[in-house]
Amino acid sequence: MNTKENKYKGLAAILRRDWNRRISLDRRMWMSEAVDSDEQMLASGERDLLLLLGEEITDTANKRVLEIGCGIGRMLIPAAKYFKSVVGVDVSEDALNAANLLIKSRGLSGSVETILVDGSDLLEIESNSVDLIYSYGTLGIVPTGIFACLLHEAGRILRLGRVMRFQLYLGTEQATIDQDTLAVRSYDLKKFTTACALCGFSIELVEELIHPIGNVSKPHEGIVAHIVSLKKESESTTKPANVELSLLDSPENSSIENWKGSALEYQMAITRAQKLVQCGNLAEAKALFQYAADNYADADKVIHKLLQEIDLAIADKS
Ligand SMILES: C[S@@+](CC[C@H](N)C(=O)[O-])C[C@H]1O[C@@H](n2cnc3c(N)ncnc32)[C@H](O)[C@@H]1O
Structure with missing residues (x-):
């Protein structure tokens, strides 16, 4: 394994540690909306699924759909209403244990599957096997190196001509520590476009996310929530490290000296x-x-x- 791959594995281990810690304290509050019951959470998940996927929820009967960072199933469980086969991947065992309980309690074990992933790759998923990938509240807060790895992996597992749609912050690069697993990252659109092309994607849609519960952006800080939709045009011919380099002017700071925590x-x-x-x-x-x-x-x-x-x-x- 080279130094970069080691760095990604190290960050993925930190993601797992941090997300297990959060979810074992309170499983619902760290999902994209803190609510008081599973019913409320699933209703908010369905609302966000429809907001995110919009017209992608057509001809769904035979689609195999995958959510990156499914958490405790807030959006994954509602997705089973619309798609034939639904797979959620997450880096946290605690999240997936909670998701599996909810899936079972709703009698959905036959159509919804969850898979624990390493955090820096999606090796459990076969190449060219997925019809639609979505992600919400996840890719905009992972370390940039991890985002690069997951974008690259998404390009591998998606079938040619198919779509990946997710929530991301676009605007101005933010100074952050790479070990901060909750800090918002915000990307320059031009750089993000280059990173997508390196992974074999064209950009189909970039639209500001206007959320019914209120402001999810901080435009004065250069952080604007967007929905982006990418189409797989070809296989990637590069490595995640090059994708990471294309996303930022300089890599995220990896020194945690004087860092207080997230x-x-x-x-x-x-x-x-x-x-x-x-x-x-x-x-x-x-x-x-x-x-x-x-x-x-x-x-x-x-x-x-x-x-x-x-x-x-x-x-x-x-
Ligand atoms: C804020 S929660 C959002 C969950 C869900 N998408 C929702 O909207 O309710 C972020 C989730 O992403 C997962 N996650 C973070 N980094 C990940 C990675 N590198 N690979 C897979 N899952 C990851 C976390 O464990 C957590 O469950």
Whole structure:
């Protein structure tokens, strides 16, 4: 294995560790929308599936469809309504265990399959075997090297002339640490077009994602959520490392010295914990505040104070 391949394997292992940690704490909150029940989650998944795939949901009866980063099945389970055969791949065992329980509880084990993947490749899937690939809330937050690997792999597994459609941020390159598995990456459209061509894709559609639940973009920061649709025109003749190089002016920083942890993960945990406090769910709020404090080096003193207050409130109640 060369140095680049080793780097990708290392990042994939970090992705697995981080996503298992998140999902074992709270399986729904880290999916693309934090909701309180499986029913609400699946309804949001179907809404996003239709928003993403639009006119691709035609002639679906014989299509084999694959979701990259299916998580706990939010969109994968609704997809079974529309397609003959649905496969979800994910790097996290915890995500797939939760997805499999939901799939079984809905009697869909015959039509929905999940596959644990390594995170830097899709080797379990045969070349030229898939009719449609989709992905949501995943490819825009993986390290750029991993994005390059998965785009390259998507070009391998998709049948010629078929489509890959996914959500991605386009705009201005963002400074980030490559080990941050939740930071938003945003690509320059010209560079992204080159990367697609290297993987054998032409771009069919680039459209801003206007989401019914509100703003998913930060245009002032150069981060604009898009739906992109790629068509496989040919087989790739290059390696993921060249795709990665074409995506950014310079590679993502791999030094974690002085890095505090994922800022977005920290903010998401705090926001959810505050909501739980308002609902009076102190035990879960406490677990989330604790999680935020454990996984972010600069967790404010405020969290520690809040944790003490919650402990007192719990003691008072009992
Ligand atoms: C934000 S969740 C989105 C899940 C789902 N697409 C949805 O919208 O509900 C991202 C998912 O992608 C998975 N993931 C992250 N990196 C991956 C990779 N390199 N290969 C496969 N799955 C990955 C994570 O484990 C997680 O389940």
